[in-house]
Amino acid sequence: MVFTSINYFIFLAFVFVIYHLINHEYKSYVLLFSSLFYYANFNLLFFPIFLIIGLATYFFAIAQSKKNGTKKEHRFFRIGVFFLITPLLFFKYTKEIAVIFFDFIGLSYLEPQTSFSWIILPVGVSFYTFMAIGYLIDVKNEDIKANKNLSTVLLFLSFFPLVLSGPIERAKNIFSQIESKNQIKYDDITDGARTILWGFFLKMVIADRLAIYIDPVFVNYSNHNGSTLAIAAILYPFQIYTDLGGYSLIAIGSAKLFGIDVIQNFNRPFFATSMSDFWRRWHMSLITWLTDYIYTPISFQLRAKKQLGIMMALLLTFLISGLWHGATLPFIFWGILHGIYLCIEVLTSNFRKKMIRLFGSNKWVYLIIAQLIVFILFTISQIVARSENIDMAQIILSKILTMSLETPFLDYTNLILGILFLSIVLIKDFVLEYKFGFTQLILIRNNKLISSIFYSLLFYIIIMFGVTGSERFIYFQF
Amino acid sequence: MTKLELTAKLERIFKEVFNNPNIKLTEELTAHDVESWDSLSHMLLLTEIEDELNVKFKLKELSKMNNVGDLIEIILSKL
Numbered sequence: 001m002v003f004t005s006i007n008y009f010i011f012l013a014f015v016f017v018i019y020h021l022i023n024h025e026y027k028s029y030v031l032l033f034s035s036l037f038y039y040a041n042f043n044l045l046f047f048p049i050f051l052i053i054g055l056a057t058y059f060f061a062i063a064q065s066k067k068n069g070t071k072k073e074h075r076f077f078r079i080g081v082f083f084l085i086t087p088l089l090f091f092k093y094t095k096e097i098a099v100i101f102f103d104f105i106g107l108s109y110l111e112p113q114t115s116f117s118w119i120i121l122p123v124g125v126s127f128y129t130f131m132a133i134g135y136l137i138d139v140k141n142e143d144i145k146a147n148k149n150l151s152t153v154l155l156f157l158s159f160f161p162l163v164l165s166g167p168i169e170r171a172k173n174i175f176s177q178i179e180s181k182n183q184i185k186y187d188d189i190t191d192g193a194r195t196i197l198w199g200f201f202l203k204m205v206i207a208d209r210l211a212i213y214i215d216p217v218f219v220n221y222s223n224h225n226g227s228t229l230a231i232a233a234i235l236y237p238f239q240i241y242t243d244l245g246g247y248s249l250i251a252i253g254s255a256k257l258f259g260i261d262v263i264q265n266f267n268r269p270f271f272a273t274s275m276s277d278f279w280r281r282w283h284m285s286l287i288t289w290l291t292d293y294i295y296t297p298i299s300f301q302l303r304a305k306k307q308l309g310i311m312m313a314l315l316l317t318f319l320i321s322g323l324w325h326g327a328t329l330p331f332i333f334w335g336i337l338h339g340i341y342l343c344i345e346v347l348t349s350n351f352r353k354k355m356i357r358l359f360g361s362n363k364w365v366y367l368i369i370a371q372l373i374v375f376i377l378f379t380i381s382q383i384v385a386r387s388e389n390i391d392m393a394q395i396i397l398s399k400i401l402t403m404s405l406e407t408p409f410l411d412y413t414n415l416i417l418g419i420l421f422l423s424i425v426l427i428k429d430f431v432l433e434y435k436f437g438f439t440q441l442i443l444i445r446n447n448k449l450i451s452s453i454f455y456s457l458l459f460y461i462i463i464m465f466g467v468t469g470s471e472r473f474i475y476f477q478f
Numbered sequence: 479m480t481k482l483e484l485t486a487k488l489e490r491i492f493k494e495v496f497n498n499p500n501i502k503l504t505e506e507l508t509a510h511d512v513e514s515w516d517s518l519s520h521m522l523l524l525t526e527i528e529d530e531l532n533v534k535f536k537l538k539e540l541s542k543m544n545n546v547g548d549l550i551e552i553i554l555s556k557l
Contacts, residue, residue: 141538276516291517292541299517300537303525310518346518350497353514 001041002473003250004204011038016257020184028178031159031258032151038160039124046122049087050158056083057132058153061139061146068142077140081133088129091121096327123476124164126324128157130289135171137293144172152178161254165247165475167265167285177260184259192256197458199249202425203473204466207243209418210235212467213411218386221396226403229396231410233383237375238422240382241269243474244283263288268429273370274352275341275377286324290317311346315339325385325478330393334385341377417465479557484531484550491530495523505547533557 001008015034022030040047060080067073135156138144147153156174157163217224217232224232248265255262263285272278279287295317302309315336322335345352359366380397387393479487489503496514509515515523524535533556543549 141541143541276518295517296540297537299521300524300535300540303521303528306522306525310521349514349518 001038003247004200004468012254012257019258024181024183027258028151028155031178032155035155035158035160035163039158039163042164043122043124046125049122050128053084053087053129053132054154054157055150056080057135057157058147058150060084061136061153062148064136064139065146073140077136080136084129084132084136088125091125093327121477126478127166127168128163130168130286130324131162131171132157134168134289134293138171144175147171147175149179159255159260161251162262165244165251165473165478167248167251167263168289169262169285173263174260182259188256188259192253194455195249195253195256197253197455197462199246199251199253200462200466201246201421201458202242202249203246204462204468206418206421206425207239207246208467209414209421209465210239210242211472212414213418214239217409218396221392221399224399224409225406226399226401227406227408228410230400230403231408231415233379233396233400235418236382236386237270237379240474241266241282242422242425247473247475248285268433270375270426271371271429271433272374273367274345275338275374276345278374278378279338279342286321290321290324294320307346311343314342314346318342322385328388329390330384330387333390333393334381337381337384341381421461421465479554481550481554484553484557487531488527488546488550488553491526492523495519495526503546505545505550507546508544527553531557 001011011034015030019027019030036047036051039050043050057080060076060083063076064073064080067076135144135153139146152175155178156169156171159169159174162169214232214235217228218236221229245266252262252264265283265285267281267284269278269281272281295313298316299310299313302312305312316339318339319332319335321338322331322333325331325334356363356366383396383400384390384393387396485503489501492501492503492512493499496512496519498513501512509520528534531553533553535552539552543552
């Protein structure tokens with residue numbers, strides 16, 4: 001039941017009604033059983049393994065905390081993490097490792113794709129594995145007590161709005177909400193519905209519309225000229241933003257319908273004025289996970305090496321981020337590239353502070369230049385990540401860099417529609433970023449009439465301009 | 479060392495690490511309140527404190543440092 005399907009609507013409405021009618025004691029069980037049903041329905045084959053992962057998480061956390069402060073605690077922790085990460089590693093990396101291995105021993109392994117094609121990455125495994133491991137680490141750091149309630153732990157991992165593509169949540173935030181005695185507020189329901197609607201707008205009206213242009217251009221990259229590739233490349237970050245961003249909002253809104261607050265994934269990323277700023281605004285749930293569980297411990301261990309230690313930690317963290325997305329060279333390069341971007345920022349931080357002071361009252365000029373630079377750097381990295389291999393990335397980049405005034409291939413209808421609706425989102429982000437007309441937006445939210453008109457209009461736009469039939473979410477592949 | 483002495487010493491370290499002579503330490507001060515205090519500079523700050531005050535932090539303590547007040551308590555427990 002992909003979010004953009006009628007089935008999901010029916011499922012969500014059904015669960016919603018039962019949840020709100022049932023006695024408070026049983027509410028979390030409703031969510032648990034619906035979530036397990038949701039997952040089994042999506043991937044019956046992997047469901048037993050998912051259950052085992054859930055049970056293992058529960059037991060390892062308890063075993064860890066029982067042996068708190070002893071060597072056995074560390075042992076349980078290590079075994080636990082190893083146990084949890086093995087399915088992820090297996091499903092994600094076996095194919096690539098096999099290819100590399102056979103290359104290495106000099107045999108070109110024929111058709112590794114088909115031989116290992118039975119290993120299909122179960123949707124969601126990258127996400128809930130991280131959530132489970134995060135929980136074990138939190139228990140080890142005594143940030144949270146191991147939860148004795150099996151249904152709470154299982155619900156945390158399987159919660160259907162989050163299970164397939166995040167946002168990646170933390171035990172501390174979700175456990176307390178699952179077990180809270182608080183009554184759900186009417187505002188939560190309207191908030192949730194609005195967020196879902198906005199998410200659909202982003203995904204179906206913008207992301208899927210842009211995809212109609214962008215995807216074929218990338219597939220057929222060798223036949224397209226530099227200017228066409230440039231247009232597709234420039235639009236691609238916006239496609240991801242509205243695809244993953246839209247998906248995340250549907251997830252966040254769905255959770256809100258049940259009174260559960262989930263972490264945001266995006267915070268107006270295109271207004272970032274540095275790559276470090278960008279990474280505090282883009283796919284935030286993944287980045288904060290990597291920061292808290294990888295970057296911080298490593299940079300702490302290496303703190304004696306001062307700036308060098310920080311740079312090593314950054315490179316490793318982003319290498320892991322790249323690998324999380326996939327074990328192919330493009331993703332590894334993507335990760336290292338971002339690591340390098342951030343290292344350069346560490347080294348030039350004083351220089352950049354001076355630059356800001358230089359611009360003084362012309363701060364706007366600095367902002368625009370900085371945002372453009374960040375956008376270009378990010379787009380370059382995305383061209384690499386989106387390529388099947390490094391050769392493809394190289395060809396695309398060189399075509400773009402050597403482009404002349406050639407006529408690009410344009411798909412007017414889809415481009416105009418996509419960019420038109422995209423501008424609405426970017427204008428909204430702009431207004432919120434710089435707080436212009438802040439009061440106006442408050443007006444929309446609080447005035448019932450304006451709000452109803454706005455959201456009805458949005459609904460109409462989704463029906464009229466939404467691309468249907470696309471069950472593809474970019475982040476399902478991770 | 480008293481809390482006051484420690485706070486004074488820390489203030490000096492903060493001013494040095496963040497290159498900002500105007501920093502005034504209060505117990506409620508957090509990373510949000512100080513420009514350029516982010517996860518990168520946080521480690522540099524901690525290393526400076528460790529070197530100057532001859533203490534060693536543990537990883538577990540990091541997540542418990544939510545503001546300067548917490549930081550002071552943790553350091554005092556080591557002195």
